[in-house]
Amino acid sequence: MTNHFQRRPKQDGRHTPNLWPVWLVAPGALLLVALVAYGLFHGAELLLASENTDKTTKPVPVQDAIKTTVTVLTLAGAVLAALYAYRKQLLDEGTSHRADATQLTERYTKAAEQLGHEQAAVRLAGVYAMARLADDWPEQRQVCVDVLCAYLRMPYDTDTNAPGFRHGEREVRLTIIRIIRSHLQDPTEATTWCGRSLDFTGATFDGGDFSGATFSGGRVDFVGATFSGGTVSFFGATFSGGRVDFVGATFSGGTVYFTGATFSGGTVYFGRSTFSGGRVDFIGATFSHGQVTFGRATFSGGRVHFTRASFSGGTVAFTRATFSGGTVYFGGATFSGGRVDFVGATFSDGQVYFARARFSGGTVALSRATFSGGEVNFFGATFSGSQLNFRETTFSGSQLNFRETTFSGGLANFRGSAFSSGTVTFGGATVSGGRVDFRSSQVGAAANIDWGPLPPVLVNQP
Incomplete structure (x- = not known):
């Protein structure tokens, strides 16, 4: 049932003031004025009579009461006129806002049409027009951003000899990415994305x-994306919140740089991604919090670099990842906290390097991993505190290298591991403190192990 005494509901986008219906306001205003006039007349009469206390004088003239009433009503009329003018101003502003909304809608339609044009130059004009519209239209900014992202999701053939190849398309796409990057530089700007x-x-x-971008909230999806060539740069980017998702992405060529990036919060997911070529680079990145995960990823080629990265917190996880080729580098990295996790990973080929890394805290976990090939190399690493966990790991073939490693603190734990074949060497290692624990491990006759300076009691303990 309709309630006729309700104010008109607010209609988003129409910018119309939320006013009471005129047929209800006008009679009410007339009735209120009549009541006020009647009250003022009698009030003025009583006021003037109270001032005349001499009973010998004449009664208060009616003209004086009327004059006082008219004066007050004039003031009331002025107030009502001001209210009317304010109401008219609101209506005029609503008209102006509707005109602005119409203009913005027309700009959106034109920009969208330009993005679909056959000529690359016209599409470029549409890109800039849509970006400018996003800056001018905060209420629909996300919609404009979505249109630009949708353009990048459209089918794109990088083969210049393919029948569907569009000349100039690469420049259009790179321009969209540059515009997005420029809007992610300063979170305090009024037009930031x-x-x-x-x-x-x-x-x-x-x-x-995307270099220098700040990901402080929201969600960025590269799910199922393909990196087939060229360079995609997140150089110096800051991840302080939100989620960047590369789940199921394919890296078959090219380079993705996270060099010098800062991970102080948020999450970057590479879960179930495939690395068959190319390079993903975290050289010199800083991990103080947050999470980067390669869970169940497949490495059949290519390289992932964490060289000289700094881990004081957070997690880098390769849980249940498969290494059948390619290389993961942690050479020269610094671990003062946080966790690097290879739990349940499978190494049938490829290399993981921790050469000359420094471990003063945190954990590197390779427990329940399977090594049937490939190499894990800690050559020249320094353990002054931290935990290296190989518990219940199976070595049926591969190389595990601790040559010239220094153990002055912390724990290297191999308890419950099985060495049926492969090579493990501690030759040239220095054990001046800490603990290297092989208790309850099983060492088969085919395993080639150089115990180096390790105490025999830890080797032969059942």
Whole structure:
């Protein structure tokens, strides 16, 4: 049932003041004025009579009471006129806002049409027009951003000889990425896109620059994206919140740089991704919090670099990842906290290098991993405090190298591990403190193990 005494509901986008209906306001205003006039007349009469206390004088003239009443009503009329003018101003502003909304809608339609044009130059104009519209239209900024991201998700053929190849398309796509990057530089700017959702699901990248971007909220999706060539840069980017998702992405060529990036919060997911070529680079990155995960990822080729990265907190996880080729480097990295996790990983080939890394805290976990090939190398690493966990790990073939490693503190734990074949060497290692524990481990006759300076009691303990 309709309630006729309700104010009109607010209609988003129409910018119309939320006013009472005129047919209800006008009679009410007339009735109120009549009541006020009647009250003022009698009030003025009583006031003037109270001032005339001499009973010998004449009664208060009616004209004086009327004059006082008219004066007060004039003032009331002025107030009502001001209210009317204010109401008219609100209506005029509503008209102006509707005109602005109409203009913004027309700009959106034109920009969208330009993005679909056959000529690359016109599409470029559409890109800039849509970006400018996003800055001018905060209420629909996410919609404009979504349109630009949707353009990158459209089918894109990088083969110049393919029938569907569009000349100039790469420049259009790189321009979109540059515009997105420029809006992610400063979260305090009025036109920032920080915290907005960016959806690149299934997109194909053969280049792009996100360097210096700040991901402080929202969600950025590269789910199922393909990196087939060129360079995609997150150089110096800051991840202090939100989620950047590369789940199921394919890295078959090119380079993705996270060099010098800062991970002080948020999450970057590479779970179930495939690395068959190319390079993902975290050289010099800082991990004080947050999480980077490669869980169940497949490494059949390519390289992932954490060289000289700093881990004072957070997690880098390769849980249940498969290494059948390729290389993961932690050379020269510093571990003062946090966790690097290879729990349940399978190594049938490829290399994982921790050469000359420094462990003063935190944990590197390779427990329940399976080594049937490949190499894990800790050459020249320093353990002054931290935990290296190989518990219940199976070595049926591979190389585990601790040559010239220094153990002055912390724990290297191999309890419950099985060495049926392969090579493990501690030759040239220095054990001046800490603990290397092989208790309850099983060492088969085919295993080639150089115990180096390790105490025999730890080797032969059942």
